[in-house]
Amino acid sequence: MENPTQSKSETGSSKSSHYSSAINEEISHLSEAIRGLSARRNETSPISWLPPEVVCKIFECVQHAYEDEEYPGTEYGYPHGWIKVTHVCRLWMKVALANPSLWSNVVIDTRHRRRWDRESFLRAKDSPLSVAVMGAASRKPPIIFKNPLIQMVLDQLQRITHLSFEYIDDKTLSKLLSDAPLSSPMLTSLTLVHVLWSEDEPTILPSTVFKDCARLRSVFINGFAINWGSPIFRVSNLVRLTLRDIPNPHRPSLANVLLLLENNSSLEFLELRQAISNSLDTLFPSHEIYLPRLTSLYISATAAQTARLISRVVYPEHATINIACSSTDMSEANFSTLASIFSLRIPDKSIRNLKIRKSGNGVQIQATDAIFNSQLHESNYKRPSRAFIITYILDHGDVSNFTILACRIMAHRLENLKTLWIDDCTPVSIPLWFEIFGSLKKLETIRLGPSSMIDLLLAMYVPSGHQNEAQSFLPSLHSLEANNILFDLDDPSSPLGLMEKAFSKRREQSVPIRKFALDRCIVMNRGDIEKLEQVVDELEWDGKVGRRI
Numbered sequence: 001m002e003n004p005t006q007s008k009s010e011t012g013s014s015k016s017s018h019y020s021s022a023i024n025e026e027i028s029h030l031s032e033a034i035r036g037l038s039a040r041r042n043e044t045s046p047i048s049w050l051p052p053e054v055v056c057k058i059f060e061c062v063q064h065a066y067e068d069e070e071y072p073g074t075e076y077g078y079p080h081g082w083i084k085v086t087h088v089c090r091l092w093m094k095v096a097l098a099n100p101s102l103w104s105n106v107v108i109d110t111r112h113r114r115r116w117d118r119e120s121f122l123r124a125k126d127s128p129l130s131v132a133v134m135g136a137a138s139r140k141p142p143i144i145f146k147n148p149l150i151q152m153v154l155d156q157l158q159r160i161t162h163l164s165f166e167y168i169d170d171k172t173l174s175k176l177l178s179d180a181p182l183s184s185p186m187l188t189s190l191t192l193v194h195v196l197w198s199e200d201e202p203t204i205l206p207s208t209v210f211k212d213c214a215r216l217r218s219v220f221i222n223g224f225a226i227n228w229g230s231p232i233f234r235v236s237n238l239v240r241l242t243l244r245d246i247p248n249p250h251r252p253s254l255a256n257v258l259l260l261l262e263n264n265s266s267l268e269f270l271e272l273r274q275a276i277s278n279s280l281d282t283l284f285p286s287h288e289i290y291l292p293r294l295t296s297l298y299i300s301a302t303a304a305q306t307a308r309l310i311s312r313v314v315y316p317e318h319a320t321i322n323i324a325c326s327s328t329d330m331s332e333a334n335f336s337t338l339a340s341i342f343s344l345r346i347p348d349k350s351i352r353n354l355k356i357r358k359s360g361n362g363v364q365i366q367a368t369d370a371i372f373n374s375q376l377h378e379s380n381y382k383r384p385s386r387a388f389i390i391t392y393i394l395d396h397g398d399v400s401n402f403t404i405l406a407c408r409i410m411a412h413r414l415e416n417l418k419t420l421w422i423d424d425c426t427p428v429s430i431p432l433w434f435e436i437f438g439s440l441k442k443l444e445t446i447r448l449g450p451s452s453m454i455d456l457l458l459a460m461y462v463p464s465g466h467q468n469e470a471q472s473f474l475p476s477l478h479s480l481e482a483n484n485i486l487f488d489l490d491d492p493s494s495p496l497g498l499m500e501k502a503f504s505k506r507r508e509q510s511v512p513i514r515k516f517a518l519d520r521c522i523v524m525n526r527g528d529i530e531k532l533e534q535v536v537d538e539l540e541w542d543g544k545v546g547r548r549i
Helices: 004-043 050-065 081-087 090-098 117-123 147-155 170-178 254-263 303-312 332-339 397-411 432-435 450-460 495-508 526-533
Strands: 105-109 131-133 160-168 189-194 218-222 242-246 271-275 295-304 320-327 353-359 363-368 386-393 419-423 445-448 479-483 516-518 540-541
Touching: 050 090, 105 117, 117 147, 117 242, 131 147, 131 254, 131 526, 147 170, 160 303, 170 332, 242 320, 254 303, 295 303, 320 332, 332 386, 353 397, 363 397, 397 432, 450 479, 450 495, 495 526, 526 540
Parallel strands: 105 131, 131 160, 160 189, 189 218, 218 242, 242 271, 271 295, 295 320, 320 386, 353 419, 419 445, 445 479, 479 516, 516 540
Antiparallel strands: 353 363, 363 386
């Protein structure tokens, strides 16, 4: 017999389930309607009226904002930083997917294989590509060869505009390029950076690749051996050229470099760092080469090769020129040519800072147009627009006489000198102070070792007959810095008394030493300090009061 209570319960449960399903269905319909209304409302928003090309420009601006932000765990920027703003609305997502150029920045890092790299490359479709391949993940080239995306990208060399291979050895790169198409008609920028750990003999990269690269405007090669007959060196539209640490047997001759410069008169940036052969050219061009747009020139080579290049290249006055070279002999002609980068007509481009010091078994001379404001170990440094550093290797040369010769060669270019640094290994004698530096009217700061400082003090206090009393010696000098001076209280020739006399005389001549800095000077007491404070306005000292040897 049927239980009436049980029947009623089942009936109620069935009705409840039916009502619940009906409510859920109604909620679903209403939610869909709300989404439709929201979409229609968004369509009336001004942001949805933007044409696709404007949205793409917004993406590009966002990408520029992320260029300096490194992708996590890498050394390069996030190639698709603009994706962060695609969530604004569905229209923007649709625009992003429909524009291949937004996906054309392809970065392949063999250390961090990302799942979306291949998808991004495919979304670029037929648009021009910017490709960067980062190596150095392993010393085993097969790891790079196993990455199929690298070969997929190189197969599209005809539409690559920017190509960069960084931290890859030459054998691996030669293999990759040998399998790539030969023509690269859209290539505008090429960067090749060699790995640091390779000890193998250099392999010359194939010269058959990168044909038809007439649009090439920027070349950066570091550490690779390149055939100078390669098409990349036969172009005529280069704006930037950087050659660094080219393996010595494969460096181009200076004549070849000058020919390349002559064919690329639009160059704006030129860097040749250990990239020119040391061999002397027999077919060296005698005419001048004009680079009217050059803004920056950096050369690191032998003094002879650097001087020959400088003597042939004509550049604008506003160009930034930096030279770092070395030599085993003092050639007055070469040295004069190198010093000619400093202008005699424009004070801001003349030698305003000169530093001479012993370096190993040689002498290093640094000259810049920037002014140092040295305070013992701290310097207020402004990047120079004209600078040269030249190191002369002296087997058994006389450092002092060598210093004198260098100063004499530069003497006519020192009229705007404001800061002079000379260490004690390259001493300056009293006659040299009068001959070369005594006539300088703008020299403000001198930093010297003990021997040269004594000679300078004697020159300041020289008896009548050696100096014109009506004309002050170094009239603009107001700051002196001395290091490693020994103040021996028991020695009557201690420089303390000479300092007092020289500084007092300067004050009488109304050209006082306003600042005197002592660095690593020993055997001084409080009385010595008080005496110096009476003849200078400001005394800086490293605090070794009463210290004895």
